[in-house]
Amino acid sequence: MIRLSVLYPAGEGATFDHDYYREHHVPLCLRTWNLDSAEIDRGLDGPYVAAVHLRFESPEHVAAAMGNEGTAEILADVANYTNITPVLQTSEVVA
Amino acid sequence: MIRLSVLYPAGEGATFDHDYYREHHVPLCLRTWNLDSAEIDRGLDGPYVAAVHLRFESPEHVAAAMGNEGTAEILADVANYTNITPVLQTSEVVA
Numbered sequence: 001m002i003r004l005s006v007l008y009p010a011g012e013g014a015t016f017d018h019d020y021y022r023e024h025h026v027p028l029c030l031r032t033w034n035l036d037s038a039e040i041d042r043g044l045d046g047p048y049v050a051a052v053h054l055r056f057e058s059p060e061h062v063a064a065a066m067g068n069e070g071t072a073e074i075l076a077d078v079a080n081y082t083n084i085t086p087v088l089q090t091s092e093v094v095a
Numbered sequence: 096m097i098r099l100s101v102l103y104p105a106g107e108g109a110t111f112d113h114d115y116y117r118e119h120h121v122p123l124c125l126r127t128w129n130l131d132s133a134e135i136d137r138g139l140d141g142p143y144v145a146a147v148h149l150r151f152e153s154p155e156h157v158a159a160a161m162g163n164e165g166t167a168e169i170l171a172d173v174a175n176y177t178n179i180t181p182v183l184q185t186s187e188v189v190a
Contacts, residue, residue, distance in 0.1 A: 003136055022190050039188060041098055044154065046184030053148075059139065089141030093134060095117050 001055055004062055005089040008043075008050040008082060016049050017081040018042055025077055026052055032070035049084070055093070062090060096150055099157055100184040103138075103145040103177060111144050112176040113137055120172055121147055127165035144179070150188070157185060 008016055026038050033054070041051040056062045065071065078086070103111060121133050128149070136146040151157045160166065173181070 002139070003134075005141075018189065026190070038190065039098075040190040041184075041186035042189050044097070044185045044187055046100075046186070047182060048184055048186070051184075051186065087142060089136075089143055089146075090139045091136035091141070091143070091146065092139055094113065094137050095121070095133065095135040 001057065001093040002059055002062055003089075003091045003093050004054045004056060005091070006052045006054075007048045007087040007089060008084045009047055009087060010043065010049045011084070014049060014084050015082060016084060018050060020081040021050060021052075025074075025081055028077060029054070029074055032068060032074055033065040050082075059090070096152065096188040097154055097157055098184075098186045098188050099149045099151060100186070101147045101149075102143045102182040102184060103179045104142055104182060105138065105144045106179070109144060109179050110177060111179060113145060115176040116145060116147075120169075120176055123172060124149070124169055127163060127169055128160040145177075154185070 022040055026040055029035070030038060035054055035056070039053040041048070043049045043051070056065065117135055121135055124130070125133060130149055134148040136143070138144045138146070151160065
């Protein structure tokens with residue numbers, strides 16, 4: 001199982017609309033990439049103000065999602081909730 | 096619900112023993128902090144070579160864990176599997 005974590009670093013002047021993210025953006029990702037669920041974080045302490053953790057069956061499924069024609073819409077939607085450039089982390093879930 | 100993510104940044108000369116982490120260190124954390132389970136990541140792509148995600152009921156439970164007398168043993172064990180200084184992220188799980 002693969003975890004794709006999208007992490008939004010805190011920084012001066014950084015903005016993030018948690019409501020829009022939860023109600024619009026993440027559901028758009030789930031629909032586009034045909035995923036069942038996501039775990040959404042609101043940062044309390046540490047380097048990130050927000051994050052989402054998505055699970056894919058394999059690295060190939062992640063690559064297919066990134067190449068999905070709907071992914072352009074997802075990327076275009078980012079400006080609607082944040083001015084932060086997210087950091088992507090792909091990991092194998094080992095336990 | 097609170098997620099405590101412990102993130103291990105990649106870097107030149109960084110070492111990380113994933114087997115020791117999974118078999119010894121994370122179980123020690125679970126026993127000491129009386130947690131049911133942890134999600135362990137092995138980084139494939141991105142800024143982190145490894146991570147663990149732990150769930151606590153509240154920020155007060157996180158604070159109590161950090162103040163637990165067994166936490167010194169956990170911190171002393173870090174040198175047994177990595178030379179990386181981990182990054183801590185505390186978040187509220189919103190969905």
